Structure formats: C-alpha cells, structure tokens
Amino acid sequence: MSDLPLFPTTTVGSFPKPPYLLEARRKRLRGQIDPAELRRLEEQATREWIQRQEELGLDIFVDGEMYRGDMVAYFADEMDGFAIAGLVRSYGNRYYPKPVVTGPVGRKRPITVEWFRFAQSLTGKPVKGMLTGPYTIAEWSFNEYYPTRRELVLELARAIHEEAVDLERAGARFIQIDEPAIHTRPDEDFELAREAMEIVTDGLSAYTITHVCYGDVPRIYPRMLDLPVRQIDLALKNEDFALLEVFRQHRFTKDIGLGVIDAHSHRVETVEEVLDGIRRSLEVFEPRQVYVSPDCGLKTRTIDEAVGKLASMVEGARRAREELRSVV
Template sequence: MSDTREQFRPTDHDTDHFLLTTVVGSYPKPEWHDHARDLHEAEDTGFDDEDWEEAKDDASRLITREHERAGMDVVTDGEMRRNEMVEYFAHRIDGYEFNGRVKVWGHNYFDKPSVVDPVEYGESWLVEEFEFIDEVADAPVKVPITGPYTLASWSFNEAYDSEAELAYDLADLVNEEIEALVEAGARYIQIDEPALATTPDDHAIVGEALEHIVEDVPDDVRLGLHVCYGDYSRIYPEILDFPVEEFDLELANGDFEQIDVFKEPEFTKDLALGVVDVHDAEVESVEEIKDNIKKGLEVVPPERLTVSPDCGLKLLPREVAYEKMDNLTTAAREVEAELDAGEIDVPASE
C-alpha cells in the first residue's frame, strides 16, 4: 500500500517533521442547530425544508472553520448533517426500515433499524456533504463513514441467514459510496467500526468486509479504520492484515494502559493515536498531550503517527471540545520542533 500521508502536509509547514493532526468525526452541534431541528420537526412553525437545509449549511461552515481555527491539518464539519452513525446511513439504504426507538444506556435512545429485505444502494450518502465541506474548507477534508460490520451488528437482521452475509452485502454498498466520494475528490476516508471492539472475535468478518470495500480504490486515497473502546489484545496483531493504511485507536481514556499491545509484534501500519479523552470535560494541558504523543512514538516513528482525539467529541461542551483540539495541535507542533532539534528519543525508530 502506498504512502498517502505527505499530501496532507500544509504548504507552509515550517518543521521537517510532520505529525498529521485531525479529528475523528463527530463534534458538538451549536445549540441553535438543535433548536432549528425542533422547529423543522414541529407542526405549523413555518420553518420549512429550505430553512432547515440553510441551518445545516451554516452549522457545517461554522464547525469546519472552527477545526481550521484550531489548526487541524485535516478537518471535518463535525458531522453536522448526521443524527447518529447507524441511523443516518440506514435511512439511505434500501432494505432497512424503522420501528421505533430502543434504549441504549442511561437516558440515551437509538432508532435501531431493521433489515427486512436485501440491502441495495438507494441514494448517495455523503457526496453532497463532502462537496460542501470541501468548498468551505481551506484544509483537506476527511470523510468518516460507518463501516459495514457496525451497520450490520447494530441493526436487527430479519432478511439474511447470518450477520456476516449482511455485512458483506453492506460492504459492497460502502465500496460504491467510496467510489463516488473518490470521484468527487475525497482523498482521506475513515471507516468507523466501533462494533468490532464489542465483538472482537468477529475480526475476520471485518477483514473480509474491508476487502470488499477497498476494491478498486486508487492508491492515492488514504484509508483508515477507527476502532474505539474494548480489549485491543483480542484483535491484535490480526488487524495488521486489514487492507487499510491507518488504524485510529482510543487510548487516552484508558491512560494508555494498552499501548504495549501494539509493540510486539511490530506495528506495521500508520497509527492515529487518541491523545485527548473525549469522555472527560477537563481539558488536557499542552504538556500532558505532548507526553501522550510521545507514547505513540514508542510504537511508530513520527512519519507514521497521526494525532487525534480518542473518538468523536460530540458529547462534550463545545468550548471544551475546541480547547482540547487547540491544545492538541499546539502540542503536536511543539513535538515536531523538538524532534527537529533532536531533543526527543524515538524508541520506534531504534
């Protein structure tokens, strides 16, 4: 697999070393966004479809630029148009239907879909979203997309003999969407598979589904896989055989207790390391984040390290999410300068 990373280095980057900084995906929505949604869903408010589209456009512009203001090398719009990572896609896939919300945890509910017929690609999922963000952003844009295993695992299956068969059919649809995204200009695509961490014994199904997805994807497109939570020792080193260039892993929330999992055998892919905890509203200092980044250098050399939050930031207060991103990019730039000066040992390079 070719090295796709250098295309995301900013032209004015002033250090020899480059730690790619990005976000994972979701981000807190502005309060007025949710008010606008409520107005659109209520009757007799006069807030029509056109008004709702304008509100989503405005939120997308705002958060994309907020990511740029924080100094991120690669940005998203914080998924301002998406309500939930499975539900959003299921509404756009033929073969799904919805029968009401189910309780997930605490007071959180999820409109869990059912697969009642063979799934088919009914309409574009993310191309318009990407094109809008790409027009707004000065920085390169990453596209997060929920992976087929999670789409299958977090749905009721009423049409297939096995969850694996459903996942493979969904993988073909994800492949079709990625081909459309690439044609639209996308060069950084992150496949989200949080369900893998909760059912790690199914890593072979995820690997096979990824083989369906990456077929015919050009060599200059960066493909990453995001897996959050769980016991990584149950999927490592098997995941190294997955046909992606980068693994995005949540480690800050567990105080990096699992970092040693990835040292033996050698981690042969790029590592996108979570260096701020998205479940803690306390903002990590720049020095704390620099220490976390250095833990990543125990696994991979700088030219294969991406720096990101653990996961999506959507559950945090927006000002906290921004401060975490701002400190993250500051820490990355300081580590780059210290690497240039030879002030940091890189165990992974020894």
C-alpha cells in the same frame, strides 16, 4: 501524504451541534420547520466548524456531521432495506434509534458525497470522507431479512464500497470507515469484518483509515493489522495509553491515529499532557507513522470543550514536531 507535516492533526468525525441546530432538529421532528430551513442551518453550522478548524490549524478536516444524528441510523435512513424499529437504551438515559433490516440493502443514491463536496468547497485543507463500516451497521441494527449476519455484512460492504468510490471521484483524498463494533465477537466474526473491509476499500487510491473504539482491542491484535487500510485510529487517552504495551509486543505496521484526547470527559487536556502522550507513543511508533487525533468523535462535548481540547491537541503536536526537529 507529502504535503502534510509530521504528526498531522485531525479529528474522528463528529463535532457538537450548536444550540440553534439542536433546536431546529427538534422543530423539524415536530414538523414546525421545513427541510430547506433545517438544511440552511446545517450548512451554517458546517461553515462554522470549517472556520473553527482553520483557526485551530488542524491539518485534515472533517465536515463535523452537523446533518447526522446517530452514525448508524444516518446511513440506514439513506439506504434501501432499512426501517427504524424504535428507540433502544444504550446506557443511563441515552437512547438511540435502532434500525431494522427489512429487505435487500443497498444505496438509492450517493449518501455523503454532496456534504463532502460542500465542506471541501469551503477550505483548501483536505476534508475526510466519513463512512460507517458495514460490520458496525449490521451489528447495530436488527435483522429481519437476511438469514445470516454474513450475508447482511457483505451486502452492506458492497454498498459502502460504492459510496467510497463516489467520494474518491468527488475528490476525497482521505476516506475513513468507522468500525467501532469490529471487536464485538472477536473470535467468531473478526475475519468477516476484515473481508467486508476488503470489499469496501478494494481499488481505492485514497488514503484509507478505520476508527475503532470501546472494547477489547488486544483481543483482535495483531490480527487487526490485516485490515486493508493505511491507518488505524484508536482511543489511547481514555485508558492512559495502556494499549502501547500491546503494540510493544508486536510491532504496529500501519499508520496510527493516536487518540490523545478523551472524548467523553469534560476536562480540557493540557498541552503538556498531549505532548507527553505523543512522546510516550514514540517508544513504539516511528514518528512518520503517527497522526494525532482525539479518542473518538467529539459530538457529546460542548463547543467550548471541543475547541479547548483541540487547541491543546494542535499545540501539543506542534511542540512534539519542534522537539523532534531539535534532536535531528
């Protein structure tokens, strides 16, 4: 991407919702406000996050997902073939609404395109189209309809492909397809997940990214490099860059979305820490391979934590750029 600086900075997708929006979402559930009022507040929160990204000086923006709850349930809600089975505990007292496939899955209409257009209309910086991948949607849903997981995954891949094509037509130059569940069954299912990604990204000219986190990345490496995307975005910070050892043994042939910020800690990383992470990564990556981002979506942080973390990240990337220039 020729108009981007070295070490372009971006984020993984979600930002924390402001308190007024959380309150409005609760009210909407209880039927105390109408959809138009919720929509107005979602747009307001989106504008605020676009403005914050401008101020932070990020290079590739996201819309912040103010209008999404869970990354799988959001797509399930907007598609044919799904119902919500109920709440299921993921850990501690965290519950998520788990979808269930009850019929043939498919798009009713474009899902994310309108929000993409809205966000992109607010800025001159490129906004990423953000999609949840077919393997993850299937894996994190119950299935009462398709006889095999394979059939469900491939049908979802076709639907997500249509969405990606529509995003591209709407002007998205970057499209990210999140697959945090891709290593759930590394031996049995990786090939299926790869095949699904091939369907999703088939014929796209946009710069494609997949985000993978939590789980055994080494188990799917180097096979992971066969995923038909330009960039793989990974969480490195929360394991103190242990993955670099894995990449040292077998060269990482794609661009890397380098997670340099722990998305699940309250502590705001220092600029030095970010800079150090980038420096260490340059032992295994070429500088032009490296995009700088947090480990994961920041929606579980407070707004202040998220802004603090991103400010360190952007400044760390700027200093890494400077260092490299002074060497050359």
